[in-house]
Amino acid sequence: MGLLLLTATLPEQAAIVSRLENSVCQRVTCRRVLNGSVEERDVTVVETGMGAVNTAHALTRALQVRRPAYVLQVGVGGAYPDAGLGLGDLAVASEELYGDVGVRTNDGWRGAELIGIPLVQREKAYYNSFPVDGNLVQRGQELLAAVAWKTGRAPTVKVGPFVTVQECSGTTSLAAERAALAGGAVCENMEGAAAAHVCLLYDVPFVEIRGISNLVEDRRVDEWDLPGAAAVAQEAAINLLKGLGDG
Numbered sequence: 491m492g493l494l495l496l497t498a499t500l501p502e503q504a505a506i507v508s509r510l511e512n513s514v515c516q517r518v519t520c521r522r523v524l525n526g527s528v529e530e531r532d533v534t535v536v537e538t539g540m541g542a543v544n545t546a547h548a549l550t551r552a553l554q555v556r557r558p559a560y561v562l563q564v565g566v567g568g569a570y571p572d573a574g575l576g577l578g579d580l581a582v583a584s585e586e587l588y589g590d591v592g593v594r595t596n597d598g599w600r601g602a603e604l605i606g607i608p609l610v611q612r613e614k615a616y617y618n619s620f621p622v623d624g625n626l627v628q629r630g631q632e633l634l635a636a637v638a639w640k641t642g643r644a645p646t647v648k649v650g651p652f653v654t655v656q657e658c659s660g661t662t663s664l665a666a667e668r669a670a671l672a673g674g675a676v677c678e679n680m681e682g683a684a685a686a687h688v689c690l691l692y693d694v695p696f697v698e699i700r701g702i703s704n705l706v707e708d709r710r711v712d713e714w715d716l717p718g719a720a721a722v723a724q725e726a727a728i729n730l731l732k733g734l735g736d737g
Contacts, residue, residue: 492532494558529732542684560695567700570669573676589653620686623695650676654683665706
């Protein structure tokens with residue numbers, strides 16, 4: 491059955507790809523797709539491109555070709571200031587929320603429930619919040635707690651809601667507003683809710699981890715650490731691929 495690993499960009503998968511054995515590379519709509527094995531697990535590694543539309547397109551195409559045991563999304567993200575995370579720490583999604591799908595009112599932002607049209611209608615209506623696989627999250631958290639990290643510093647690992655946006659929060663006030671969406675979101679990104687959304691449509695288990703590259707506050711790019719965040723996320727992913735097995 492194999493596993494499907496998504497990253498938005500090539501730097502977010504470089505360390506994983508370096509471990510990929512017997513790999514076969516394809517180019518699909520200008521993006522790279524690699525098939526091979528990591529830690530004796532069959533893995534398809536997909537570069538989606540940045541943002542929700544690119545992610546939904548790449549993941550949909552991949553799931554039309556092959557149904558994996560689960561989808562693991564790996565990347566970098568910004569931690570909300572009250573999440574208790576710093577640069578180089580790890581966030582694991584407990585759910586994914588679209589943070590800018592809805593209505594901007596005089597009283598602030600309101601979710602898609604205000605429109606009254608769910609994004610997905612199953613046995614329940616899904617508006618902004620999409621699930622991740624709770625069993626994979628729990629097992630993943632246990633595995634990450636036991637890792638002997640290469641850097642020698644064990645990152646703080648925090649499980650909590652993620653917020654996906656296409657307009658990144660560049661102010662401390664907007665960060666506080668979005669962090670409150672789920673009663674205390676921990677991480678902001680640009681792809682995760684789209685992946686969780688598509689996985690729900692295809693009934694495929696989904697799990698997401700992100701290395702923290704910055705705090706979501708008044709924008710100070712010179713204080714970010716994108717390479718460090720990508721490195722810790724990929725080290726975590728390699729351990730999860732080994733430990734989670736086939737889900």
